Amino acid sequence: MEVTRTPVGATPADAAADLKIRQYDAQRMLRGDMSDEELEEYVRSRVLTTTLDQALTWARSNAIFPATFGLACCAIEMITLVGSRLDIARIGSEAMRASPRQADLLILSGRVSIKMAPIIRRIYDQMLEPKWTIAMGACSSSMGVFNNYAIVPADKFLPVDVHVPGCPPRPEAVMYGVLKLRDQIQQKPDLGWRARYDAGSTIEVLGTEGVPNGGGSITTTRTHVGPGRPAPAPTPEIAPGLVLPPTATPSA
Amino acid sequence: MTAPTDTTGKGPSDYRKLEESVTLSPVANPSGLGQSEELLTINMGPHHPATHGVLRLLVTLDGEIVRDLRPLIGYLHTGIEKTCEDKPYWKVVPLVERMDYLAYYFNAMAYVHSVEELVGIEVPKRAQYLRVIHMELNRIMSHLFWFGTSCLDIGAMSLLWYSLRERETILDLFESASGQRVHTRYFQIGGVIEDIPGGGWVDRCRAFVKELPTRVAQFRDLIYANEIALQRLKGVGIVDSQRLLDLGVTGPLLRASGVEWDLRKAQPYSSYDDFEFGVPLGAVGDNFDRMAVRLAEMEESAKIIEQALDGLPEGPVIVDDRKVALPPRHELATSMEALIHHFKLVTEGFRVAPGERYSAIEGPRGELGCFVKADGSSKPARVHIRDSSFVNLQAIADMCRGGYIADLIATLAMLDPILGGIDR
Numbered sequence: 001m002e003v004t005r006t007p008v009g010a011t012p013a014d015a016a017a018d019l020k021i022r023q024y025d026a027q028r029m030l031r032g033d034m035s036d037e038e039l040e041e042y043v044r045s046r047v048l049t050t051t052l053d054q055a056l057t058w059a060r061s062n063a064i065f066p067a068t069f070g071l072a073c074c075a076i077e078m079i080t081l082v083g084s085r086l087d088i089a090r091i092g093s094e095a096m097r098a099s100p101r102q103a104d105l106l107i108l109s110g111r112v113s114i115k116m117a118p119i120i121r122r123i124y125d126q127m128l129e130p131k132w133t134i135a136m137g138a139c140s141s142s143m144g145v146f147n148n149y150a151i152v153p154a155d156k157f158l159p160v161d162v163h164v165p166g167c168p169p170r171p172e173a174v175m176y177g178v179l180k181l182r183d184q185i186q187q188k189p190d191l192g193w194r195a196r197y198d199a200g201s202t203i204e205v206l207g208t209e210g211v212p213n214g215g216g217s218i219t220t221t222r223t224h225v226g227p228g229r230p231a232p233a234p235t236p237e238i239a240p241g242l243v244l245p246p247t248a249t250p251s252a
Numbered sequence: 253m254t255a256p257t258d259t260t261g262k263g264p265s266d267y268r269k270l271e272e273s274v275t276l277s278p279v280a281n282p283s284g285l286g287q288s289e290e291l292l293t294i295n296m297g298p299h300h301p302a303t304h305g306v307l308r309l310l311v312t313l314d315g316e317i318v319r320d321l322r323p324l325i326g327y328l329h330t331g332i333e334k335t336c337e338d339k340p341y342w343k344v345v346p347l348v349e350r351m352d353y354l355a356y357y358f359n360a361m362a363y364v365h366s367v368e369e370l371v372g373i374e375v376p377k378r379a380q381y382l383r384v385i386h387m388e389l390n391r392i393m394s395h396l397f398w399f400g401t402s403c404l405d406i407g408a409m410s411l412l413w414y415s416l417r418e419r420e421t422i423l424d425l426f427e428s429a430s431g432q433r434v435h436t437r438y439f440q441i442g443g444v445i446e447d448i449p450g451g452g453w454v455d456r457c458r459a460f461v462k463e464l465p466t467r468v469a470q471f472r473d474l475i476y477a478n479e480i481a482l483q484r485l486k487g488v489g490i491v492d493s494q495r496l497l498d499l500g501v502t503g504p505l506l507r508a509s510g511v512e513w514d515l516r517k518a519q520p521y522s523s524y525d526d527f528e529f530g531v532p533l534g535a536v537g538d539n540f541d542r543m544a545v546r547l548a549e550m551e552e553s554a555k556i557i558e559q560a561l562d563g564l565p566e567g568p569v570i571v572d573d574r575k576v577a578l579p580p581r582h583e584l585a586t587s588m589e590a591l592i593h594h595f596k597l598v599t600e601g602f603r604v605a606p607g608e609r610y611s612a613i614e615g616p617r618g619e620l621g622c623f624v625k626a627d628g629s630s631k632p633a634r635v636h637i638r639d640s641s642f643v644n645l646q647a648i649a650d651m652c653r654g655g656y657i658a659d660l661i662a663t664l665a666m667l668d669p670i671l672g673g674i675d676r
């Protein structure tokens with residue numbers, strides 16, 4: 001993106017003269033008095049051109065709304081992010097959304113127990129595309145200091161975009177993680193791994209009719225968005241009368 | 253609630269059955285309700301911005317009135333108590349710290365206090381004072397965080413920023429004393445890991461405790477002059493003190509209903525009897541009293557810190573017993589014996605003769621007890637924490653029954669449950 005600016009005059013008199021010239025140019029342009037080359041030059045100096053895609057990613061990356069979602073100790077440090085010291089509002093992420101439908105980012109702030117994992121997956125599935133995930137802290141990335149029967153790492157049931165290490169990570173580290181995510185959205189929207197792991201969003205659909213709760217045959221179809229993703233696989237035939245499963249099944 | 257799909261073919265698990273057996277039958281026909289009126293049972297949580305964590309509540313509503321309420325817990329179960337059995341005594345400290353994550357110094361203190369009593373260690377006076385300073389700073393920190401988030405729940409958003417600002421000052425003190433903001437692992441069995449740093453730590457701490465009463469007064473001004481906040485708090489969620497005692501509720505919740513019970517006074521530990529401080533009590537036991545008691549407690553904590561800084565004795569900060577405490581770093585280069593002790597402690601830890609011990613301290617949410625059972629090996633046979641939030645949560649139904657659902661949020665906030673401590 002290239003921005004061209006007309007230099008502002010050094011003195012107020014210069015600036016006033018400059019303004020006069022620009023007004024005159026604009027009038028001529030509107031009257032249709034400008035010739036081809038002159039018109040070209042005029043448009044180049046006045047108009048910012050970009051692709052729609054770039055404009056979209058720029059807007060997206062500067063307004064990442066995190067879901068209000070705290071799990072454990074890390075959540076306390078996550079809340080510090082909105083405090084005045086770090087003030088995540090500087091990068092447009094202060095609007096914590098209580099509903100997953102309005103959120104773009106899920107910060108997994110803390111340990112994820114086996115009982116909680118399906119619920120988190122369900123919240124993630126309820127978020128609208130495009131969506132991102134940050135695994136905050138050692139627990140949600142690698143089970144942390146506990147590493148026992150009760151905890152699952154987030155990678156097992158969710159596609160995670162950024163891992164922030166620490167126990168708990170400093171708020172600065174989380175901020176850095178959000179900035180990393182912003183870069184990722186802006187510059188390289190697709191790192192390729194989502195496609196590699198076939199980790200798009202999921203739509204969960206129940207299979208056979210008549211069997212209570214779908215009889216265990218949950219079909220998962222995936223939608224792929226963004227460039228460079230393979231076309232979606234043909235959707236299997238769906239029985240009429242769809243019911244949402246009571247809990248989403250984590251796909252390993 | 254329907255059971256999720258059974259993919260194993262073994263039928264629902266015992267836990268699942270237990271969860272499904274949760275019934276709301278006692279309120280199926282509450283008195284005063286005609287047959288034409290209907291009760292509505294809704295689910296709140298585990299993902300809800302006002303449940304202070306991953307708490308799930310089954311709320312039975314009659315219009316807007318809460319008829320019954322059941323907390324369902326376990327969404328943050330981390331298996332900490334079980335993992336503690338796998339670690340030598342001194343390596344358990346970082347695990348227990350992570351239970352109630354707003355009271356990490358207290359968790360560590362409850363545990364090391366139990367082990368110290370089990371082994372029979374006399375902690376040096378300076379270490380006791382340093383512990384008191386840090387615990388009281390932690391109490392203020394916990395109350396500040398509670399205050400900010402609770403005010404957020406009743407719609408007063410700006411107080412979150414004010415309380416977070418004060419909290420950051422405390423976290424800076426923690427960080428310069430121990431290297432970490434949260435989960436500091438500062439308390440060790442036998443004392444504290446290091447002396448507080450020079451370079452103005454004491455001055456900064458003094459400046460903070462001097463400033464704090466002004467801040468608390470500002471908080472009071474913002475709440476006590478706010479008609480909306482007062483209406484949300486006054487006369488809401490009253491439970492009489494006898495019922496609270498029956499339920500085992502402790503801490504500010506109990507004191508708000510007028511019972512003077514504070515373990516720092518009733519059963520002094522870690523030199524608390526050296527300090528002059530008051531125990532703030534409430535009169536009615538409504539949500540307003542709960543808030544007022546905690547705000548006053550912050551001021552009392554500031555007084556304790558000031559006295560502890562004034563009277564801070566000189567001396568070692570950890571016991572000189574090489575069997576339980578690591579030798580100082582500089583000795584490792586010169587003394588073979590120190591090296592052996594160090595090696596022994598780091599690889600195996602120290603052994604504790606068979607026995608068991610329960611000891612309790614006053615945490616920010618009430619009695620925080622720790623039970624440790626030793627079987628003669630270097631690892632505890634059982635570590636159990638009596639977490640105050642877990643016991644206090646029992647009272648939530650009594651507090652909310654008959655009130656509006658909007659008051660449920662305020663009452664839950666005033667209960668101050670920390671799910672990390674409840675589920676462990």
Ligand code: SF4
Binds near residue numbers: 138350
């Ligand atoms: S990483 Fe550490 S601070 Fe974060 S949830 Fe896990 S134990 Fe708590």
